[in-house]
Amino acid sequence: MDESHDQQSATQPDIAGVESYDGPAGGWGALKAVALAVRDQMGASTDTRALLKVNQPTGFDCPGCAWPDPKHTSSFEFCENGAKAVTWEATAKRADPDFFARHSVAELWEWSDHALEDAGRLTHPLRYDEASDRFVAVSWDEAFARIGAGLRALDDPNKCEFYCSGRASNEAAFLYQLMARAYGTNNFPDCSNMCHEATSVGLPQSIGIGKGTVTLDDFDACDAIFCIGHNPGTNHPRMLDTLAAAARRGTPIVVANPMKERGLERFKSPQHPAEMLSPRATQLASAYHQVRVGGDSAMLKGIMKALFEADAADLASGGEGLLDRAFIAEHTLGIDELRADVEAIAWDEIVRRSGLERAAIESMARTYWSAQNVIVCYGMGITQHANGTQNVQQIANLLLLRGNIGKPGAGICPLRGHSNVQGDRTVGITEIPGEAMLARLDERFGITSPRAHGHAAVEALVAMREKRSRACISLGGNLAMAMPDPEACFEAFRGLDLSVNVLTKFNRTCLLLAKETIVLPCLGRTERDVQAEGEQWVTVEDSMSMVHASRGSLKPAADDLRSEPAIVAGMARAALPDTPIDWDWLVADYDRIRDAIEAVFPDFRDFNVRARRKGGFRLTVGASQRQWNTPSGKAHFIAHPLSGATGDAGTLILTTVRSHDQYNTTIYGMNDRYRGISGRRDVIFANAEDLADLGLRHGDKVDVDAGPGRVLEGFTLVAHAIARGSLAAYYPEANCLVPLDDHDELSGTPSYKSVHVTLRPASR
Secondary structure, X not given: OOOOOOOHHHHOOOEOOXXXXXXXXXXXXXXXXXXHHHHHHHOOOHHHHHHHHEOOOOOEOOOOOOOOOOOXXXXXXXXXXXXXXXXXXXXXXEEOHHHHHXXXXXXXXXXXXXXXXXXXXXXXXXXXXXXXXXXXXXXXXXXXXXXXXXXXHOOOHHHEEEEEOOOOOHHHHHHHHHHHHHHOOOOOOEHHHHOOHHHHHHHHHHHOOOOOOOOHHHHHHOOEEEEEOOOHHHHOOOHHHHHHHHHHOOOOEEEEOOEOOHHHHEEEOOOOHHHHHOOOXXXXXXXXXXXXXXXXXXXXXXXHHHHHHHHHHHHHOOOOOOOOHXXXXXXXXXXXXXXXXXXXXXXXXXXXXXXXXXXXXXXXXHHHHHOOOEEEEEOHXXXXXXXXXXXXXXXXXXXXXXXXXXXXXXXXXXXXXXXXHHHHHHOOOOOOOOHHHHHHHHHHHOOOOOOOOOOOHHHHHHHHHOOOOOEEEEEOOOHHHHOOOHHHHHHHHHOOOEEEEEEOEOOHHHHOOOOEEEEEEEOOXXXXXXXXXXXXXXXXXXXXXXXXXXOOOEOOOOOXXXXXXXHHHHHHHHHOOOOOOOHHHHHHOHHHHHHHHHHHOHHHOOHHHHHOOOXXXXXXXXXXXXXXXXXXXXXXXXXXXXXXXXXXXXXXXXXXXXXXXXXXXXXOOOOEHHHOEOOOOOEEEEOHHHHHHHOOOOOOEEEXXXXXXXXXXXXXXXXXXXXXXXXXXXXXXHHHHOOOOOEOOOOOOEOOOOEEEEEXXXXX
16 A cells, blocks of 8 residues: 555646645745735735734734744744734725625625635624615614623523634633523533534543643653644644654654645745755655544554554563553553453454554554654544544543653644634533532622533534524634534524624625624734723633733724624623623723633633733643543543444545635635645545546546535546545535534534545536
């Protein structure tokens, strides 16, 4: 099995918008992309100076990924896609009342998702007017009054869904969960439900906390890095500098990913002039294994099987073995069950399901046991499967076998996709709150929070579709486009009595009209936030549990914009006129919100003091100190039957991916530079040998069939370096192939990355 081939389309017939890309990640292409983003969105505006404030101690946190801020060794602490996020937010374009007067909802529905957001920043509160089929400007007082009336009209608080996006700050998210619980519900669908919920559910059972255990310093001390199911070149580009530094030290970087991704192969840092002027780039992956889509669980069990076999052989030859027996004895439970489960699996089954040869898996295992300190990084290629929680726990199992959690240079590193998705969960955005947190919240604010568990994202959409939920308030995001099965989601939103979206830019979810549809424009991360008692700042938490301040510096895009905390307070005041909470007092000075967070969440001790320190502070991560907050007080090996892709001959499994000109559902442009795609998104990446077996060719148009009513029509095949039996298509276009009920039963995470499909010539 050949795992070293480069992009297969290079030798195929030419098709429009498809060509091979031979350069490294980063490099001059990244600088050109930043220049184009600045030109297209900001023009000659002096606001371009905002790029110098990204991820700086006195600046704002990048509204993009959640990779932690570096140690400020450069004046430029942003990457290409971070610059796109900033320019997209700080654009000179405006979607003002005149824009909506010119364009009806019927017309806007025909626009692309890129065009809708590219219209520019929202400037005024809007409500849909059915008579004119247009959104019209209203005052903040009217908007809040309508929202309050809509919420008070519901006969059960559980008929409202409170969605939260990871773009919200800790302060905004805390007020939002307070509002919803004072209202009477724990319905908190949030973006974590769609990405790393398998981490939030799986890791607490394994190690006692649903977060990663490493810091940036650990990457300086590790002996090996495993990168499984993620693409840093597009999704968290600042990680490339960290990986490159490790590679230059000679640290092995072992990659397991179905697609060859340039951001895992080689990198040229735009931050380093000498490297930019050199013809060479830093080689990242020391070994690149193209595991089959859905084959991760089999691969991980194979690595553990090889480790157990080598451990037994070492003991038999008089050695001490390869497992960390002292750590296992002191800190863990369940080793015997895990060993029995792994040893019972035949190598033929592992090879068939993973798509990797036994020798490749044994090579991965050898790198693992040869290193003293190992970090395993993973992304949504691990979590967004029907067995996502099991995948996460298999990674934890592997690390625990050699004591690679809770020591310098080692640990587990889930790569969160959005800049504060982890922080939102930390401050209470969860449908399954603990009693201790609710009791502290009630004591602090004089309310009685509901105790019944609420809805996660899939449950919320099902409840909306079945008309059990009648309202949805979204703090950021584009929920209807982010979820699987868009037609079902569209129907659900259109059946609501009230739909509210708090946004910087207009998107398709806004066009799904309820009986009352309101859009509220908010400040962005880049902008100054002035409240009654002066200029304010907020905090965010990154993937490594670091909490730090974020201060916008730009003039707001419009005079009528309000901050997310102020908007939440305005809605709460209108919906809960008899609440004992003084919302205006809290919002006047965000220090008061942080004091309240500290009262409810003890980990935020001395919040206002520590958040003002350069670099912020790290929240307590017990597993990092080998403190296991499980019922037994131990870390747990958790055995699972082999699951995931079947590996049957002829079976094709499709994964959804982002393009390089994309961030979640936001489409910055129509290019995907590292995969050689320009000006289009209607493509299916496929293995050339699979196409030959099916009698199809690079450039053919096909329909992708995932079952009755789930067909992606007229997409173009692109032969690409992807594992046999695997396909890839862009998200959210391919979401139509994923039904709402296809998700991980343990975490509710939709199976965006393992859809069984068939290909056939396009019907039209």
